Amino acid sequence: MGEGIGARVLRKEDQRFITGKGRYTDDISERDMTHGVFVRSPHAHARIRSIDASEAKNVPGFVGIVTGQDLIDGAIGNIICGWMIYSKDGSAMKAAPWKVMDPEIVRHVGQPVAFVVAETRAAAVDAAEAVTVDYEELPALTNFHHALDPGAVEVHPEAPGNLICDWQLGDEAATDDAFAKAAHVVELDLEQNRLVPNAIEPRAAIASYNVAEEHYTLNTTSQNPHVARLCLSAFYNVAPEHKLRVIAPDVGGGFGSKIYIYPEEITCLFAARVLERPVKWVADRSESFLTDAHGRDHKTKAKLALDADLKFTGLKVETIANIGAYMSLFSSATPTYLYATLLSGQYTTPNIYCNVKLVYSHTTPVDAYRGAGRPEATFVVERIVEAAARKLGVDPIELRRKNFIREFPYQTPVLMAYDPTDFDALVEKGLAHADHAGFPARRAEAERRGKLRGMGFSCYIEACGLAPSKAVGQLGGGVGQWESAEVRVNPVGTIEILTGSHSHGQGHETTFAQVVADRLGVPVGNVAIVHGDTDKIQFGMGSYGSRSGPVGMGAIARALDKVEAKAKVIAGHLMEADPSDIVIENGELKVAGTDRKLGWHEMTLAAYTAHNLPDGIEPGLTEKAFYDPANFTFPAGCFVCEVEIDPDTGITRVVRFVAVDDFGVIVNPNVVEGQVHGGLAQGIGQALYEGAYYDDAGQLLTGSYMDYCLPRADDLPSFSLDHVETPNPNNPLGVKGCGEAGAIGAPAAVINAVTDALRTEAMTMPATPEKVWRAVQAMRAPIAAE
């Protein structure tokens, strides 16, 4: 194995991070750089009467101010939603314009109103505070549960009654029929709490403009710098694509929130041109809470139909999804195509129907956050299956086993075609690691100590590796979902991989190099991964949706195919053998069955000296590939969570968490396990700790780490992981992607465990001590009354 696929190679990128030599956006300084601070709306809904910057101009160090009107006068375009969806009546979604800085009206607390630039950050803060904005406050709609109420305050006139889209998927008549004939029906009301992604590095941007060349450079915290450049040029009209370089240097986590191009980055570029000086903007955490796209936020009614043999016959799901004040880039796709298409779960349910109503509210825009639609779907499926088992008095694992899909490929009633996975094997391992058999004894022991124990399961399947571009286009997506890679082999045999994927913690500099090492036998140390710079890499769709493995590495594998083919032609020529007889092993090219061989570096040097190449072969050795996957990939797993609740305090502790996943081929187990750990922490965070709340006036009550509970080390257990490996048949490397699984599967497992302990289905996320304590009181009340 060496350093190839499957090896636990230590990360190459770590050296700079552990010595303080990482280079994040805020670590960069430009000559003559200025600092910008946004003036933001304190109101959820208000008309802007006037903006008075006269005081600000007197603040020492003031350089300039940009207002929304300046952007409009500068022909800066509106922010787009990149995925068109249609209501069930055939009408297009009603997306209202999102102006970069609306000069007339604000629709959520934190919406930018003006951008003040000064010599230092402190001066910019002072000057921004000196800007007086006169607002006329308007009534706000901040609780989306009431967005569709008759007479509700309207967020945008373009979307009457706040309804953006009344979307559906599946066969409603057939599903209703299944319910009519069902032996059992189980219903469940569910909520997906609103989350704030919280990458620990806040968003930041440094824009500069070269007047002589009319050229822009943007250093920014992006998960997909090429997509940023495309949007900034094609839609926001900031600069033509060939005159704009976007660099995403080291980026401190993303989780979806750094996919989007927000008003701030656009405004920085505009300001850099107008002021003819570099402008840096770095969000403070309060701004991150107010402006990074939030995640989840659904309200759902679900029901499951079962026949007398306890086979699932129908699933009907009705969801209201909060989109916030504006439609962010993937906001239309996340609660629709990335959600309803996974409602089949691991089961053979033949009839599924889902209706989603997307609504506006006077809150921060909501978009894809780690898992994006799939955690929501998994929560619906795995909660209702567990609830059904309890209601019908069957073992929750047995009920799942009765309904597992076992024949592949499997076409679900909701668009997806699953590749092979062994759900039974996942469950078996999950139960073994969780010591399922020993649970009753542990529960009894806990009860003797006055504690409540519960065990919950979550058998998730998700779709990642977005995805065949054709399918994405047919479903309304505005971009292709391929990935690009270039393999540059240098004369001395070292290799640079230029990839369109972007690492913001995923370890690509190591894992991508392992793919090369595996194929060519060159040491990982001789392979450099170049990413995150539109000047260096031709194009890329970036990293989100666990696509770097299946799609990004897929592109590298395809480019390596071409490199390998040419290398064999050259080596064959040099060794007077047929290229088809050449094998590449341990950094050497050998003629099979003979002792003739050539070092990798000898071949590469020959490619570049070009003194002795076969006729028709170009000098050099560099190849590109654009890889468009044939299908989504379908990671799946079985999670088992055991909790212990202190009935006196309502505090829930996760005492054991087992995650068994099938990610297909694993390139670097360290990195994959790390991804699972982080995902689980976010999933457990959603289930027990995290939740964004607005008051009726639209103020974010959870706007800092003092009141939004991001899990700390002592809120979490150590995790117990294992895997099953079913190589993905469609992927060049057999990989499936692993970045979101933890966040997708964990919430249902935790809440199933909590509700098991509390013997009630009525528990919303986050299951805070207060909610749990109240549930304990409710559980005990009838006992006390007896």
Add this chain to the structure above:
Amino acid sequence: MSEVKLTVNGRAVTRDVEDRTLLVTLLREHLGLTGTHVGCDTSQCGACTVHIDGHAVKSCTVLAAQVDGSEVVTIEGLADGASLHPMQEAFRTHHGLQCGFCTPGMIMMGIDIVQRHSSLDEETIRKELEGNICRCTGYHNIVKAIKAAADDMAVGTPSMAAE
């Protein structure tokens, strides 16, 4: 303005700073030591943790003027030339970092934790990490790394002595 004199990573420095300048701003912007990060504005995340006179302190919570005369060590000052501090080494060996943004603070805090405890179990490490937030790793490998470094440091290494 105040004149601040202090030792940073063994080097004597003097700077005139605005009174409101935070230590983290002095380090990052005046001294170019960008390894110390800022992740929040409420002193919760710990990304800015440095050592002041041998103790872990959140440098976003201290004014530069307050540390006049102190000895400050940042993440950049830990390694002894090419040889890493055992805590740095342990973070790498145990994959205790992903995006790396919380990492400098975690490492500085980890050293402080080890220094204050003669023996360390998982529960203690987790409790002690209360003030350091990581969004990437789920803490699993951070806890492992600190435990491993504690064992290494107990053996006593030159880089510890140098600190």
